[in-house]
Amino acid sequence: ALQADAWRQPQLDPELFPMRLPYASELKREPKKKPKGCGRIKHLCKKLDPCKWVRWCLEEVVEFFFFWFGSMRFEHSIADDFIDRLQELGEAYQSTNDEKRKDKLKNKLREVHEKTERVKGATKKSLKDPTKKQKSSHFGKVKRPKRNKSAIHPDAPRAKPILEVTVIGASNLRRSDWDISSGYKAPDPYFTCELVGRGKKHAQHYNGIEDVVNNTTDPIFNVTFKFVDYVIGDALVFKIWDQDIGGDDLLGTARLEPLEFFPAGFDQSAVQLQTSDKEDDVKITLRVSVLFPKARGWGGQPPGMRDKPQGWQAGEYVEDQEDEGIVKQSPPVFIILQCIAALLVWIMGLGGEVLPMSGLESFAPGQTLLVYQRDCEHDHRFNVWRWFSYQFTHVGFNHIFYNMLMLVLMGIALEGLNGTLHTFAMFNIGVFGGACCWMVSDAHTETVGMSGGCYSLIGIMLGDLVMNWRETPKPITSLMAIFIIVGVDFIQAAMAHAENVSNSAHVGGAVAGFLASVLIGRNIKVSRAERILKVVSCFVGVALIAACAFWALPHPVPNTIFDQVRFCWHRQVISPGLFGDTSPHCVRCADKACINAWGSHVVSCGADCVMGTVSLGDCASKY
DSSP states (O other): OOOTTTTTSOOOOTTTOSOOOOOGGGOOOOOOOOOOTHHHHHHHHHHHOHHHHHHHHHHHHHHHHHHHHSOSOOSOOHHHHHHHHHHHHHHHHHHOOOHHHHHHHHHHHHHHHHHHHHHHHHHOGGGOOTTSOOOOTTTSOOOOOOOOGGGSOTTOOOOOOEEEEEEEEEESOOOOEEETTTEEEOOOEEEEEEEESTTGGGOOEEEOGGGOOOSOSSOEEEEEEEEOSOOTTOEEEEEEEEOOSSOOEEEEEEEEOHHHHTTTOEEEEEEEOBOTTOOTTOEEEEEEEEEOBOOTTSTTOOOOBOOOOSSOOTTSOOOOGGGTTOOOOOOOHHHHHHHHHHHHHHHHTTTSTTTTEEEHHHHSTTTSSBOSEETTTEEOTTOTTHHHHGGGEEEHHHHHHHHHHHHHHHHHHHHHHHOHHHHHHHHHHHHHHHHHHHHHHOTTSOBOSSHHHHHHHHHHHHHHHHHTTTTSSSHHHHHHHHHHHHHHHHHHHHHHOOTTOOHHHHHHHHHHHHHHHHHHSOOSSOOHHHHHHHHHHHHHHHHHHHHHHHHHSSOSSOOOTTOSSOOSEEEEEEOHHHHSSSSOEEEEESSHHHHHHHHHHHHHHGGGOEEEOOOTTTTTTOO
């Protein structure tokens, strides 16, 4: 019998092991000496590393400006160009018979491959060399390779391969089902297939449990399925299972390496299955075809098939995963036209009858601005054009300048991502949303300007970030930028107390822009959660519009959510005989009879009574 503590300190032969290392329990660690005096400050500075935090802050600021001014997505990337160059050189290497030319092409392939890895190392942390100091991908520029455009056939645009897999059947499976009366009997086999390897982020799986074949050791499946967007270098793994009530048993596993089926495909042949019993005659019959579809959207033709490239070898290169989901940038046509139209209309309207306002209101006074009632005489509730035309009238140069600045800074990048028509639709939905919010919270004022559409760009930016969170580089930085913009605007609105600024139109435009971006904005990769969010946003948008219409449209006299009574006329009146003092008092009326009564009272009162017109915010506070 072994001694109780024999395993803790084994007895070693002193001739073979003349000395041993001490155990951890035998070592006496000296306590670290804490720095004293000025040493504590140095130790704290070294531990916190303020230079690191400053450097991080600067990088975040640079990321913010690249997000703000730069294009959010690009049609091509540097890594794509290097991969195209590798393909061209591979095709030329396979087609030539000259040994000297082959040596030159081989050296060129090695050089371009090294440059490809260097480009990927500038954008992927996993490929960085820890011994060398890497530059940021924004500052370290890499020269693009020269591309031989004549080597690329015009009818062969880049597209990811598609694997068409056919599982024909299996043979000589072991008898895994057991019955008390008959012992071991034939299984109920089915198969599964999975793509494994360097494309783990986009792994694909096929489960053939619906194609189960009962009570046989030689099943015939004849099932065909496809794996789209194949990442070069991934392998195919097939598994045969026995369907049981208590739990499925694994009957065998087969693996096809990429060199066996890419790019020429895998003909109909049997592949050995690895089983626990190591039976040599257990096999699965497969067929794999590699398809190279044409890219959509070129030449107006539907997607078809193109010839297989000759120079590709499985594992020759790996496509950069960060380049997936890159979309084409659209020129800022709408943003430029909107700025030009607003500025021209404002300049042409200068000197009109409605100063300090200028714009469409100068050409049609009283017909284009957003207004509900005017002294209980004119009802403008159903003037639908006002809900959109008020954006082309502004009050002063500062008003139109800041709106145009906001439109250019945020609109160019958003139109580049979403396209001209979608940006036009979302911008005007924001203008309409600002009008709806104005109806329920600020209907006693007259509102002009395209602030509702400009603030909708903040909502569109947030909606784009939510719907493309995984595809957006540095999403946390983008979210921080949006929160900073909103926070600064709220602080400015709270400190300014400007009565001539319609904050309701700003809020309504931002909310409408967010809902519009979720519904019709560009979504690079659609997931199930994003589809649910689209449905929820649709219901929320319809509900908000219905609530605003139900609140504002049925009654001709305006009433906001902050009012206790409806009114369409307000004045300040000084009447010592009625109020008992000489201070101004705010009076409000909801019909023409009430207005005439107050007018008659002031006239009959004489010089002691005065009636004045002030803004709603100044009512009862000053005369």
